[in-house]
Amino acid sequence: xQVLPFAFLAIAFYLGAGSWQSLVLLRRVPARxxxxxxxGLLAVxxxxxxxxxxxxxxxxxxxxISASASLISWLVAILLVLTSFIKxxxxxxxxLFPLAALTIVLATELxxxxxxxxxxxxxxxxxxxxxxxFALFAIAAVQAMLLARQNQALRRHHTxxxxxxxxxxxxxxxxxxxxxWAGMILLTVSLISGMLFIDNxxxxxLVHKTVLSLAAWVIFAALLAGRHFFGWRxxxxxxxxxxxxxxxxxxxxxxxxxxxxxxxxx
Numbered sequence: 266x267q268v269l270p271f272a273f274l275a276i277a278f279y280l281g282a283g284s285w286q287s288l289v290l291l292r293r294v295p296a297r298x299x300x301x302x303x304x305g306l307l308a309v310x311x312x313x314x315x316x317x318x319x320x321x322x323x324x325x326x327x328x329x330i331s332a333s334a335s336l337i338s339w340l341v342a343i344l345l346v347l348t349s350f351i352k353x354x355x356x357x358x359x360x361l362f363p364l365a366a367l368t369i370v371l372a373t374e375l376x377x378x379x380x381x382x383x384x385x386x387x388x389x390x391x392x393x394x395x396x397x398x399f400a401l402f403a404i405a406a407v408q409a410m411l412l413a414r415q416n417q418a419l420r421r422h423h424t425x426x427x428x429x430x431x432x433x434x435x436x437x438x439x440x441x442x443x444x445x446w447a448g449m450i451l452l453t454v455s456l457i458s459g460m461l462f463i464d465n466x467x468x469x470x471l472v473h474k475t476v477l478s479l480a481a482w483v484i485f486a487a488l489l490a491g492r493h494f495f496g497w498r499x500x501x502x503x504x505x506x507x508x509x510x511x512x513x514x515x516x517x518x519x520x521x522x523x524x525x526x527x528x529x530x531x
Contacts, residue, residue, distance in 0.1 A: 271314040272373050276366040278308030279342070283362030290359055290430045298355055305346045305358060308365070312339045315369060330518060335372035337517075338365035341400040348404070352440055353432045357407040387462030391455055398451035399517055405444040406510040412437045413503035438498050442489070445506065449485050452513075456482060477516035484509035 282304035288294040289301075316339050319332050342365050349355040411427075415437060418428045431437060456478060488505040491497035497505070 268315055268318045269373065271311040272369050275308045275311035275315060276369050278304045278311065279362040279366040279369075282308060283359055283366070286355065286362070287359040290356060290427050292425070292427075292430060296430070298349065301355055301358055302346055302349060305342060305362065308362065309339065309342050309346065312342065312365065312369065315339075315372065319372065331368070331371040334368040334518070337396055337399055337403070338368040340396055341365065341403050344397075344400050345404055352443070353436065354404060354408065354440065354444075356411055356431060357404050360407045360410070361403065387458055391458040391462060394451045394455035394458065395517070398448050398455055399513055401444055401448035401451065402510050402513055405441060405448060405506055408437070408441045408444060409503040409506035409510075412441055413500050416499040416503070434499075438502065441502065441506065442492060445485055445489065449482070449489065452478070452482055452485070473519065474516045477512050477519065481509045481512035481516065484512065 282301045285294065285297065285304070286301050289296050312335075316336055319335065338361075341361055345354060345357060345361055349358075411431060412434070415428055415431050415434055419434060432440075456475070459475065484505060488497065488502065488509070491505075492502065
């Protein structure tokens with residue numbers, strides 16, 4: 266199957282949905298959640314063809330940087346659209362959908378190197394929970410940035426523009442911590458399954474990934490504890506969330522870079 270037309274369509278739909286949602290946040294156009302979801306679903310459908318083609322060609326689940334980014338952004342888009350039916354997360358589409366379009370460009374232009382995955386049921390649990398956790402925290406990162414901007418605007422008594430486009434601050438905070446709790450559960454399962462089922466982390470150059478993932482887990486655990494015991498919220502919650510997400514980003518894609526570039530294990 267010719268994948269390029271589907272890639273172009275997915276990029277166009279992602280950019281269309283992301284651009285509309287950006288204009289909604291800027292109060293330039295009226296909110297059209299059905300339109301954004303519809304374009305998002307069309308983008309995901311076309312993106313599915315790209316992802317399936319990549320996996321079929323490689324016959325691997327352990328992919329290179331560009332293919333991994335495309336796979337994760339596809340899953341993020343799916344979670345975002347589905348969650349938007351029950352939670353007010355659609356604002357995150359303004360940042361995440363254009364990013365998904367960029368990953369498709371990279372996946373179709375750059376080599377999609379792979380290395381043997383050695384899949385077992387235990388490793389499959391580790392891989393799936395890792396990707397799902399990363400996807401949830403990606404949505405949480407954008408939610409945190411919106412929350413920080415909203416909190417800053419309210420402190421300065423700016424009640425127009427972005428603030429009018431977002432749910433109330435308390436609802437934004439509640440949603441952020443719901444995303445973090447769900448991501449933490451998956452990240453915990455991922456770390457435990459990795460320690461149980463990955464035979465030799467040193468031979469597979471996965472020590473740095475594990476250390477960074479554990480550091481991110483500690484940050485999110487501290488944030489949840491701070492929320493429960495000390496009522497952490499607003500800008501502080503956003504900063505801690507972004508710090509943990511940055512560590513996860515380095516853990517996943519930093520490890521890919523180390524394996525493919527530093528260790529030349531491709």
